[in-house]
Amino acid sequence: MTVGLDTSVVVRLLVGEPADQAARAVRLLDDLQRRGDVAAVSDLVVAETYYAIHYHYGVRKAEALRALRSMFDDGEVKSLGVAAEVLETAGLASAKPGFIDRLIHRGYTTTGSRMASFERAAARLGSVVTP
Numbered sequence: 001m002t003v004g005l006d007t008s009v010v011v012r013l014l015v016g017e018p019a020d021q022a023a024r025a026v027r028l029l030d031d032l033q034r035r036g037d038v039a040a041v042s043d044l045v046v047a048e049t050y051y052a053i054h055y056h057y058g059v060r061k062a063e064a065l066r067a068l069r070s071m072f073d074d075g076e077v078k079s080l081g082v083a084a085e086v087l088e089t090a091g092l093a094s095a096k097p098g099f100i101d102r103l104i105h106r107g108y109t110t111t112g113s114r115m116a117s118f119e120r121a122a123a124r125l126g127s128v129v130t131p
Contacts, residue, residue: 002038003028005077007048010041014049014067015057029076041071043081043107047100062093082106096121 005013012022013029032039041049046068053059053067065087071077072084079085086103089095095102097119105125108115114127122128 001035002040002078003032004080005039005041005045007045007052010045010049010071010077011052011057014053014071015059017057033076038078039076040078040080041083043079043083043103046079046081046083046087047103050099060093061099065092065099082110097125 008021009025009028012018012025016022029039050064050068054061054064059067068083069087072079072087083103086092086099086106089102092099092102097105101117101119101122102125105115105122105128109127114129115122115125116129116131117123118131123130
């Protein structure tokens with residue numbers, strides 16, 4: 001069985017606060033792994049988690065991105081979308097366009113769609129239409 005993790009669970013796993021909820025989140029992952037089940041996150045949860053740990057917990061962009069990437073790298077959590085791929089982008093913490101715009105773009109282009117954007121930096125990604 002696959003269990004989709006909510007942003008609140010992923011944030012606790014990454015920042016460890018509050019400690020009691022973080023411990024419960026870790027136990028959940030352990031229980032899922034022991035049963036052979038899969039913990040998974042959607043692209044929206046990854047985006048919300050990035051925003052939450054960067055803006056609300058003060059984690060620097062590079063560190064937030066590294067934490068998210070390591071969550072997928074260790075294999076304990078599966079990406080249900082394109083986030084794991086986007087997180088592999090070199091220099092992502094200072095890239096223009098940034099992580100969230102790249103996540104949106106990759107989500108569209110993997111379905112064969114193009115993305116419309118007024119942002120000049122987005123045009124660098126290809127498959128972008130300027131309205």
